[in-house]
Amino acid sequence: MATKIETFRNMYQDSVSLMQISAQISKLPGVEQASVVMGTPTNLTQLRDAGLGDIIEAGPNDLVIAVRGESSACEEALRLAAERLNSRADTPTNQASEDAAPVSLAMACERAPDANLALISVPGDYAAAEAIKALELGMNVMLFSDNVGLQDEKRIKTLAREKRLIVMGPDCGTAIVNGMPLGFANVVRRGAIGVVGASGTGLQEVTCRIEQLGAGVSQALGTGGHDLHEEIGGISMQFGLDALAEDPATEVIVLISKPPARAVAERILERARRAGKPVVVNFLGAPEGDMRGPGLTPALTLADAAQFAVALLNKTPLPASVARVDARDEAILVRHAQALGAPRRFIRGVFAGGTFCYESQLLCQREGLTASSNTPVAGNSKLDDIWQSVGHTIVDLGDDDFTRGRPHPMIDPTLRDERIRDELRDSETAVVLFDLVLGYGAAEAPAQGLIDILERARAEAPGGDAPVLIAHVCGTQGDPQIRSRQIDALKAAGVLVAGCNAEAALWASRVARLQADKE
Known part of the structure; x- marks a missing residue:
């Protein structure tokens, strides 16, 4: 195996573009691993940890391509990556030189004086400075960049509050502003439900579910996980809540987060009670009683948050929670469990969405099943070796543990597919539980490589004793990948496709409990 590195001096590209190029060259025959990143100290450390180069001479403004694999394949990967980068740089513009792309936020504001939102995706070491520049120019900020410290985040958001602006982020991957999807967002119709979320895939799940139920979204504002x-x-969540409360186009508000610090939760919920509009609260894992109050409707799951919001909008009774298995689904699950051999006892969850991993762990716990994870919820254990499943195991492949030197699995599902293949080969696996996340920026055909693996595993299973496959597809019909097309492909490969993440987790829990009852 060879490792080859090429550095381009002073060639900045945003992280999403680089992840997409990384995903493309990683799929070339003979390439074992590839990464295209800016040469920040953090990125160089991650390349070293991933075995892609111990000594790389590059600065933060330099772009680095690192590839490991067969020598000729590495050369082809470097050539293709350089071609992609140069084609972006050489794209013709038919405009006069004075209309060339602006090189600073100040120049961009001069060109577009009515603009009031800056989307910032620069290395974390420089993100805070750029965000402050945007705020000083009177612009709201969507800060896609991660690796921004808490002190810098507090400084940015305090300034934003003083200027009556919002900072979405750091590490804000999803938003929908005035109908425009930003980052990893989905195609959702405009409507009267506003959402503020501290979770990217949580925001996607709720907005997609609202779309599927026939309603629409006024605004979907991310806050960043911290x-x-x-x-x-909770500076950004409070600002977003107040903005939606004042917005005449918003009739119902949804708040999404993992459980906040108690003092922060009390402050936000007190503000929500004064919103003057129905507010659905989904603090994943928080007791329902902590989310109740005048004007507040607690939701146990992400899907519940969406369907409760739609019911409140339509002034219809609240539907039952999705956190149950109905009789029809029970019969299907019993039939699949009966076909499993006794050694197959464990759930193996493989997720691209961090919030889906978190919610699934909570719901499995609710059914009496504790699990190991690289990102465990309270009461679950941390994996000693993230590459080795032990008992019930539910992993977030989008976490830094797995993405160092690799593109995110939403962009390139190769690592997810390989993990699912390994779980299918484990004789103790009863259920493989996974997600497919669609939308802008996500893989064009997220099920394509997986289908071959699933069909091969089913064909190779001795006596037909293969694990049960349970999935959930987060997306809409309007997404580039077309949700129904992905669902049909999975079903054709023998996958049970649930309507939402919570339902999928409960189905998996039910199969595992049925297996335990055999003992």
């Missing part, structure tokens, strides 16, 4: 940390104080 916003409800005690040190930050």
